[in-house]
Amino acid sequence: MPVSIRWSASANGTRNTGPLNMGGGANLLERSLFSTSTPTLPYSQWYTPGNGSPAVSTSDYYLMQGMAWSRPYDLDAMGSEGAAIKAANWNLRYVWVMWADHSGQFTGSVDLMAGFSNDPQTWPDPTTVRMIHSVSTSINVVDQNGTTQNAVIAYQTPHLVYNPDSAGDKFYIYAEGLSSSSSRQHELMLLTTSDFLTTTFVGPAIPTTSFSGWSSYGKPERTGVNTWEVYAFGKVDGSATTPAFYKYTSTDGWAWTPDYSTQVAGSGPFYTISGQKYMLTSENTSGASYLSLLAVNSSNVSLGTYTRISTAFGDNSSNATTSYPGPTYLQEIESYQEDGIISIYVSRGFPVSNHDATNTGPYLGNSPSLYDVTGSITSNVLTVTAVPNGVPPLAVGFRVLGATNKAAITSFGTGSGGTGTYNMATTGNMAGPTLTILTNGGLWHQFIDQYYYISDATAAASAAPLGARASCTSGTVTIQWNNSLPHQNYRVYRGTTAGTQATLIGDVTGTSITDTPTPGSQYFYKVVTMNGGEQKSRVVSVYASNNTAMVNKHVNRVINDGGSGYDISFIASVDSWLTTNDAWKYVQWWVDVRFGYKLDGSGFISKIYCLGTTYRPRGGDYTPTTSNTWPSTSSNTSYSATSFRGTTPSWVNNATTSRGYFGNGRANNIQRWSEITLLAAYQKPNTNLITLFGHGENTGLCLQHESGASGNVVFGMVCDKVGAFSTFTNATAPFTTATAAHVAAGVFDGTNMTCYLDGVAGTPQSGGLASGNTQMLNDTILRGQYPSSTQSTSPVLASGSKSTRFDYSTRTYNLSNTQAQFTGAGLAVFDKGLSSTLVQSWGALYA
DSSP: OOOOEEEEEOTTSOEEEEETTSOOSTTEEESOTTOSSGGGSOGGGTTSTTSSSSOSSHHHHHOOSOOSSOEEEEGGGSHHHHHHHHHHTTTOSEEEEEOOSTTOSSTTSSSEEEEEESSTTSOOOGGGOEEEEOTTOOEEEEOTTSOEEEEEEEEEEEEEEEOTTOSSOOEEEEEEEEEGGGTEEEEEEEEEESSSSOOEEEEEEEOOSSTTOOOOSOOOEEEETTEEEEEEESOTTSOOSSOOEEEEEESSSSSEEEEEEEEESOSOOEEEETTEEEEEEEEEETTEEEEEEEEEOTTOOEEEEEEEOSOOBOOOSSOGGGTTTSTTOEEEEEEEEETTEEEEEEEESOOSOGGGTOBSSOOOOOSSSEEEEEEEEETTEEEEEEOOTTSOOOOTTOEETTSGGGOBEEEESSOSSSSEEEEESSOOOBOOSEEEEEOOBSTTOOEEEEEEEESOHHHHTTSOOSSOEEEEETTEEEEEOOSOSSSOEEEEEEESSSSOOOEEEEEEESSEEEEOOOSSEEEEEEEEEESSSEEEEEEEEEEEOSSOHHHHHHHHHHHHTTOBOOOHHHHHHHHHHHHHTTOTTTEEEEEOGGGOEEEOTTSSEEEEOBHHHHHOTTSOOEEEESSOBSSOOOOOEEEEEEEETTTEEEEEEOSTTOEEEESSSOOOOOOSOSOEEEEEEEEOSSSOOEEEEEEBSSSOEEEEEOSSSSEEEEEEEOOSOOSSSOOOEEEEEEESOSSSEEEEEEEEOSSOEEEEETTEEOOOBOTTOOOOOTTOOSOOTTTOOOOSSSOSEEEOEEESOSSEEEETTTTEEEEOOOOOOSEEEEEEEESSOOOHHHHHHHHHTTO
C-alpha cells in the first residue's frame, strides 16, 4: 500500500505527521502508543518489532487480541473504596479496564485485564497489568425473565461504574456477552469486583429474549442515588430489524426498563461543549471516515451535524473492505474527560480474530490487504481463472473471504500464484465468479492512536499537564508532557520523594525540559501548569544514572514496585549486550536477581524482575511460588549473594517443589513464534533431574538437566502437534559433572533444534520440524493455543516442572513435576533462534 505523508498544523503551530487515510490532524497526539517513530518509518517497516519501537500493535505490546473500549477511570472519584484500591496499587490514581476485541483466537489474550497509571494519557505500566476475569469463565443463571441461560460468557467492550449504593462490591463492570447454548447473543453483562484482582460474574444485566435480540454496547451511568441510565444497542426481542440505540433506566444497575419510544444517537460518550451537546463517534462517509463530534439534542437524539476532530481514515462506509482488515480502518473510540480536556483513544485496524476473518499468521507485508479474483471453490479446491495485475501472487496462508470456516490456502495445486488450482484448509463450495482474497495476517493489524480535544478552554487552562513522563540518558533527565492544554506555560520542580518536590528546575514555554541531577538516585519531578500562578500538577519519577534510558527505566520500575537488589553495572552490561547484538527486539524474558527482586513477609523471594517485561509488558516478571496461585501466597525460594559459582548473586530453590511461573497471572505466553531460544545459568546441589523451563503438557517444550552424575541436557519440543499426545523432538548436549555451574541453551532457528551446554553444541535435530512455520499454518507450541473462549486450561511458561498449565476457573497453576531444586543465576527467552556465537557470548555474562 503506497503511503503519502501529510503534514498538518496544530492549533499551537507544531506539526503532526500521519499517513494519508490513517487519521491525523491537529488533535493527534501519538500515531501509535506502542511505537516511537512509526510516522517517519516506511509503511512496510511498521510491522518489524524493534524498528524504533518496542512494539507495533496491541498484540505485540500487551499480548491482547486487540482492544475495545479500554480507558482509564479516576479512583479519586470513587469514595473510600477507590482510595483503598489506589493505596493498594502503587498509589496510582487511574484504573484502566482493558479487554480484547471479540474472542480472538489465542487463549490467554482475550481476558479482562486491569492496569494502573497516574495519567489519563499514559497507559498502564507493565508492573500493574493483571488478568481479573477469564473469557472462558462461564456460568449458568436464571435471568430476570425467568429463563435459564447456560454457558454464559462475557468477552468484550468493558465499562466501569462506581456504585456506592451497592451493599456488596462497589465496582460494576459491564460488557458484551452471550449464551451460545441458550441461543442468546449480544447481551449486556455485569461483573463486579472489590479489588481488581478477581471478579464475580453476575450475568445478563439486560437479558435478551431471542437469538436476534440485542442489549449490548451500552455504557451505563449512575446519575444519582439509585438512579441509572444506559443507551444500549437494539431491542431484546430482536424486533428491530435494523438495530438502533435505545434508552434503558434502572434503580440499581441490575434490573433495567427499556424505553423504545426514541432512537438515540448511540451509547456515548456525550459531552457538552459551548452549550451544545455532542456524542464522540466515527463519521462514516463514502470514501473516508473521521473521528468526529456528532451534535445531539437534550435527549441524545442525533441532529445530523458532525464536527471532525481528525483527518481521514479509510472508507468504513460504502465499501468497508477497501480498508478492512487493515491499518486504515477506524475501529473503536473511547475517551476520558478531565478538567476540560477529552483524552481520546482510537483503535485502528483489526486484531487477529476468527470473527473478523483476518489471517492467523504474522503480517506478511503485502499490499493491498485484499483483492478480488475470478474463480470458485468446490469441496476443498480453489480454482482461479483470472487474477488482477499488480497484486501479491496467491500464496499459502491467504484466506478467501466468506469461505467455510474462513479457509486458507494450504498448498498449491496447478497454480503457482496466478491462475490454476489451490488446496484449501476445509471443505465447502463457493460459486463465485468473484472471490475476495485476504493477503495478510493479523498479528500487527491493530494500533491505538491517541487524540485530545479541549471541551472547556477555561478549565483546561489550569488543568494538570497530560502525558507527563521522564527518562534519563547518560545522566541527563528529560521531562516531557503532551501538548493538550490551550497554552504551553509550565513550571517544573525536582524532589527526592513522591510527596515533596521543592527544587525549582525552571519555567517552560513548551512541552519539555532537561535536568542533570546527581546520578545514582531516583528523582521525582512535578510539572505544574502556570495560568496566573501555579495551578494543577502531575508528578513523575525517574532513576538517574550515567547509563542508557532502558537501564534507568528498568531500575525506576523496580524501585517503584518496592523491589531491591538491582546491580546497575550488571544491568548496563546486559543492555550493552542486547544493543550491540541488536537483540532487544527479540528478548521476551530475561530474569536475574541482579535485575532486582522482591521479598515476601517470610523473607523468601516473591518476584524476580524481568528486563524483557520492562521493554514490553506482554511478558510479566518471574513469580517463585509454592502456592501455585496468582497472586502467589507462598514461596520457598531464597536470595543468595554467592550461591552461583561461589561468587554470583542468585536465587536458590530450596526444594523440588520451589517452582515459579512467568506472566503475572497470564498463560499461553508464547504466541505466533516460529523460532525460539531458551537460556539458563544454573547450578544443581545434587544429581536430581531439574527442569529449567517448561511450557505446556504433552504438546509443549522444555529445557532439562537429566538426573545422574553424567548424562544429557535436553531441549525438547513438540514441533508438529498431531493429536492430544505427541512426541517430543529432543536435542541433547552431554554433561559429565552434575553439580558444577552450567549455562544451558536450547535453540530452534526455524529449521534445526540444537542444545548447548557451556557453549558447546550437541547434534542438531531436524526430524518432524514445522520448518519456519512463518505463516502459522502448523499447530505447534510456538504458534500458541487455540481456541480462546472454550479452553479452561492453557500452557504457561514456568520453571521447575515440565508439565505446566494454568487453570482459568480456579486461577491456579498445575505445575505437577518436582524438578525445581537448583540455584538460578539467569533465565532468558528470545523469540529468535540465536547463533552459536550469541549463545556463547550470553554464557560469558555468567562466567
